[in-house]
Amino acid sequence: xxxxxxxxxxxxxxxxxxxxxxxxxxxxxxxxxxxxxxxxxxxxxxxxxxxxxxxxxxxxxxxxxxxxxxxxxxxxxxxxxxxxxxxxxxxxxxxxxxxxxxxxxxxxxxxxxxx
Numbered sequence: 682x683x684x685x686x687x688x689x690x691x692x693x694x695x696x697x698x699x700x701x702x703x704x705x706x707x708x709x710x711x712x713x714x715x716x717x718x719x720x721x722x723x724x725x726x727x728x729x730x731x732x733x734x735x736x737x738x739x740x741x742x743x744x745x746x747x748x749x750x751x752x753x754x755x756x757x758x759x760x761x762x763x764x765x766x767x768x769x770x771x772x773x774x775x776x777x778x779x780x781x782x783x784x785x786x787x788x789x790x791x792x793x794x795x796x
Contacts, residue, residue: 695719696791702741706731715741716771720788722754726773731756737776743794750790752783 695717702715702725713727723739731737733756740751754776762772778784 695722695724698744700741700744702739704740705738707735713773716773718743718791720778720784720791722757722775722777724771724773725776726771728762728772730761731759731774733757733759733774736779739776743790746790746794748786748790750783750787752778752780752787754778754780 696719697717698715700715700718701712702723703712704710704725706729708729711727711729713725713729715723716726717724725731725739735756737754737756738751739754740749742749757775757777759774760770760772763770778787
């Protein structure tokens with residue numbers, strides 16, 4: 682597991698939810714669920730290894746939302762699956778969005794969204 686160095690510097694509040702996310706990395710394409718989302722990033726629950734520092738392109742909609750969000754992000758940290766005997770944790774990656782226009786658009790939609 683990689684240390685979550687920027688956890689204390691979040692500018693946007695995150696919401697717990699479950700949305701399907703299509704994504705593309707240097708290794709190929711994937712489709713998994715995000716379980717937390719804020720205008721600045723998400724936790725993508727996946728067993729695929731995503732390299733911290735790598736760029737990821739994402740597409741998703743909020744539940745019951747009409748707007749398709751397409752943005753780019755950077756993998757900030759990775760949780761590998763828990764080994765036998767370790768405490769259970771979700772495998773996946775923390776993604777920080779890097780597209781300022783997409784961040785602003787998502788922030789506006791999240792302001793009006795009822796969780």
